[in-house]
Amino acid sequence: MALSGLEIYKLLPQTNCKDCNYPTCLAFAMKLAAKQAALKDCPHVSEEAKIKLEAASAPPIALVTIQGGEGEVQVGNETVLFRHEKTFFHRPGLFWRLRDNDDIDELKRKAAEADAYTVDYVGIDLHLDGFAVEAASSDPAAFSAAVSAISSVSKKPLILLAPTADLAKAGLEATNGARPLLYAADQDNWETMADVAKQAGTPLAVRADTLEALADLTQKLKQAGVEELVLDPEVSGYLDSLERLTTLRRLALKKTFRPLGYPIITFPGTNGEIDETLLAAEHIAKYGGLIVLEEFNPASLYALLVLRQNIYTNPQKPIQVQPGVYEINSPDKDSPLMVTTNFSITYFSVANEIEGSGRPGWLLVTDSEGMSVLTAWAAGKFDAERVAKDAKAFNVEEKVSHHKVIIPGHVAVISGELEEEMPGWEIMVGPREAVDITSYLKAMWPN
């Protein structure tokens, strides 16, 4: 039975020293109870308390950090099987596999292109997380050269696919002090790989084709002093992925089975018969931690990045859209001006309907802290004052000449106040539901 925050609090120093970066011991205790903080963040906890708390407080799935020249990827520390139970915390890293037997210039070109790849999704910058460089040549010099070449054009985190300690070392030296993931220790090489990882202080992936063998290996590696591990259960299809990754997640969460309490790395493109994108999508939804892609295709990558963003959105903190005035279908000064909140779903439904209507329009998205129209209104985040303030802040005055603003039907009640807040403006009450926007515009905004 997990300890409650209050029970944990009793074991803490109760000094509110803030060294853990939480304001009070109680706040820290509650975060520990929710498995969102690690006990090691408290430098003052007594040994006795540590033993008592250890079991209850260590996250059931370890956190693994891979660092590049700039930026890092963190995976693990998940606490639930289904995102609605709390949230999925650390988005799986998406890596593109490059091989050292490729021409160096070609490698640089590819890495630079992928490094520069970025798409904007509701104001969020989506991009590839890094590269998995494979020592396909089995030649340390070639591998080192390839890693150097890639590092010279990209500061993103790396995974070094190096089957031997020598290769791994060669690759490591070429990373300029970054902290890549070494891949992988197996039954045969685990001791030497452990040495390399320990010495370099890098995380290490572990590969085996049964869960028993995996657990066996992770325990040995832990004893050898490597703490940050990543599991490769060698899955290759839709069904074995689902079964094994689900089993791993359940073992970690439901049984607190420490030997398998690590994030998972997968290679959805290695089985040539399988649709890589669709298997990668499954890995995103169902418990993948690091996903190494064979193919770099912007169209597919964009879709996968958005999927990852969606699945890893905190259900209690909905995606927000950047407040501002959005142009839809190239509006001009005579086009209607509509207002809504910055809850992503609300924004999408409204924007989509305006777009679908084929009519040009301005959409003022106010800062309602990511709440839907009614919720925001009830919480006082979408009242006349807020709408008027944002209308001013985003200069709607300069965008339209008609001085009319259409508010959502659900907040008809603010129309009176808004008239006062926006003198000289006519407040029109629009439909309650976004689907009725087209017919509303037809009726109320002829031309």
Next chain:
Amino acid sequence: MTIEIPKEKWTGSVCEVTFGATADEGGTRSRTLTVGGETAMPFLHFEGVTPNPPALALEIRDRKPDDWSPLLHQAWGEAMEDPGEWAKAAETAGADMIYLALSLTTADGEPNTPENARAVVRKVLQASGLPLAVAGPGQAEVDNQLLVPVAEEAEGERLLLGICEDKNYRTIVAAALAHNHLVQSKTPMDVNLSKQLVILIHDMGLPLERIIMDPTTGALGYGFEYGYSVMERLRLAAFQGDSMTQQPMLVNPGFETWKVKESKVGEGVPENWGDWDRRAQEWEAITATTLIHSGADILVLRHPESLHRVRTVVDALVNPAATA
């Protein structure tokens, strides 16, 4: 060390629902379609059964739609000119079911009529032997006006009639009762509303074996995660024994994904969005396959190639022997 898979012990299961009727059963379909019956979360064969694979339906219209993506026009070509031909093409493309959506207006802009709706349904029934779903254009009055005669026209065929929503379900349910059809109960991404509408429809006397839940999904990137989680929750509730959440789930990723900019628009979009055709298909296929993992029993799609790709995934997931 031996490691045991931690298994869930569920008490509930998903209700089995059968569409269509063959000649023996009073209809004219060449086969029927059964969905539901699961006793565990999707494809976890180690703790439960999936007696019926998720079904894939293709949406067709009573006339060539004005607002579909040019990519879809390319994919279907001439067949879109005639609902009968379109239904045949959909059957050839591998659909398990035809999902016929009636339009608000006819091609010349006149309001759709009961006579036209009857004729189209008759034509589609004659063209393809697959089980058929018929949905109204989505405006309460028109839906009722069109679906009641459709229900009568297709007496005996065990159609799926859609779409029952909170504000308009009684007439459609009554028509299903009168002519022995099934209904699609659609609610906006909310577990309790979903349950409530099933209760209300069931209270009118329609057996649970004739109700399909449509919890509504968003397209990838457009609220997808809400629908996804609502479906997971509905399915978990079903296994926990909540009988009014045990209906098989239908979702319409085709409709949702083909209306978003990523699929609809090929020009004037960021370069990194990549190839239009591929992007649009990824959008539909990823939305669909991911929804399968949250418990979808019927997926309505629009592009024949997406259907093909999703089918491959379904086949692999359903059949343990198919994967090594």
Next chain:
Amino acid sequence: MSRYIATRAIRGANAIVAEADGLLNKAIAEKGGDFPVAFPNTAYYLPVMYGMLGAEVSTLGQIEPILEHAKNLLHPLPDEQLWTPYLGETLDCGMSTLLAAEAIEAIRFVYGEQPEPYPGLELAGATSFTSPDNGGGPAADGHLNGPIDDIQLRSWGIQLVDGRMPGFAAIIGAAHSNKAAVAIIRELQKRNILTFLTGNVNGRSIIDQLVEEGVEIGYDTYIVPFGRDTISAIYAAGFATRSALTFGGMKGGQWREILLYNKFRVFAFGLALGEVDDLKYATAAGVLSYGFPVIADTIIPEILPTGVTRYEHVISMPWNEIEGKTEEEKAAKLVQKCIEVRGVKIQITEVPIPVPYGSAFEGEVVRRADMRVEFGGKNSRAFEYLLMADKDEVEDGKIELIGPGFEEIEEGGYMNMGIVVEVAGRKMEKDFEPVLERQIHYFVNGASGIQHIGQRDIAWIRISKTAVEKGLTLKHFGDILYARFHGDFGTIVDKVQVKIITEPDLYAEWLEKARAAYDERNVRIGAMTDESVEEFYSCTLCQSFAPDHVCVVSPQRLGLCGAYNWLDCKASFQINPTGPNQPIRKGQCLDPVKGYFVGVNDYAKSGSHGSVEMVAMYSIMENPMTACGCFECIMMVIPEANGFMIVSREDTSMTPAGMTFSTLAGMAGGGLQTPGVMGIGKFYIISPKFIPADGGFKRVVWMSSIFKEQMAEQLKQVAEREGDPDLIDKIADERICTDVEGLLKHLQEKGHPALTMESLL
């Protein structure tokens, strides 16, 4: 059960079974036992025989065993001396009457005597009946309808099932006068009720009356003449049986299911006009089995207890005694009574006023310059009062303006006004009065050109010039309220009547009554305790945000959002029985201090899908109630101060917990039980059931100053209740301190009781 009715029904049944027997013997002798029998254009054989007995009758000979069965159901007349309940016997006789009647009509078809000839009559839409006398075409010289054909049954059936058609009326006999007949029919038509016509009184049928008055009858007008004798009422029973078979998915022989289907789903009733003879009593007894009550416009004994029907069985409403100056007024009352007895719900879809109406106008402001007149505010007073009344005291739809309108008031002027709404309903409860009364604000505000603020006796209403130009008058307030209460609260409200009072004396009188009622309600809500009720309510409105969260709302602990108290939940459940507020039987109380109840725990377990095992209603430290995210305030333990702080959603400052409201919200929300942190509604703070398990209100060491301002009066009373009148001063707020050190200093200076209470941890 009345012995009188039993006696006459049983006598009538015996007679008609004998008649059917004679006719059948004659028919078999003349036509042979294999001669086919059927009602044209219908399915399900002879439907009552098929539905009740599962008999697939298609020949004359097959009727014989049916009549044998009918005979077996007959009972002897009740003994003159010995008084027994008779209901069972009477219903049996009713059933044998229906079987016999169906046999007779079937035989009449054999002889071409059905549908009944009616020379000269042209039906406005009818069964496509073909007459052998007319070469296969329609009967040349007119006929009544006979049984309703299948196509029509399905079409009307859909409307009956989906609610567009509220129900059907089977009229037997003839009205008091032709004028009365027309008035009754018009009342039924107005309500979209399907009407079947049968029977006669001394040879005169309501069909004759309507034909004489030129009323169009037939499918197209929803008035179907079955036949001029009582026997033709069998077609109504056939229609009901076929409805259950078609729409209820029942099979022949499932008599119990078919009867119950009709009782619960088909809102039909019988209306007996004129003298009731034995056969009519017997037929009425048959109709009762379907759960259809019978209303008579003559003096007959009533059967008031419910059972076979949902409400009363037999009601007598003698035409001469119905209040009303005209036949129309009497007819309206008679039909209203029928509707009440059957529980037919009427839908009103439009608000009949001369200005636009809809939620879009809810927030509209009427400025002084645009104002025609105002009620309430600075210079005058307006009050609104909704009260429950006995159903006989409320005349549905009656709207009165008592006193002058505002026509005489100068432009921009003011006057006093009272709005009194009287409602009656079988499911209405006194406790719903305030819940419904609060709706007046929203209902009235929906009209374009009316601004409504406040409630009770501080209501403030303005009407714009534009609205008045369009014709808006005070009476329209009544129209709005009538339509909306029926529309939105139809499940608990059956009748609504509205008085708009401006006449000074009456205004004063009603204001006094209203104020007395407000006081009484306040006292009642204050006196309502968790112990005084058997049920709490769940609220799952927020599960979309926090899937495993469930609110448990009790009289002394309102919902954490502050929007739903126990009465609201109770009313919401009545209005929407499948909605988010469901009753929770408290069950055995396991711990009265912490507030553990068997029923609440069970509910928490299932409602949270297993993630919460137990809920303490009155503790924050042990198994506290979960929260979604829409709490009005968050309370959290401050261990150093041995007490709790309460921070308001509206307070953005730092708190002694080292976190602001929004950071705390992440901890308190999400449907997780986090002892030491809890989201609550602000009025819970002043409840006597405020965390008694943890020491109650005396444990509050810090609260956002906004509470001290908004609830000053109530907090003062709480302090007194706790025996420490200066307690509120001892509690810190964000103006005094926002950290633990400052808090402790303040508490020590003021001598806050929490410091000396038992340790919380």
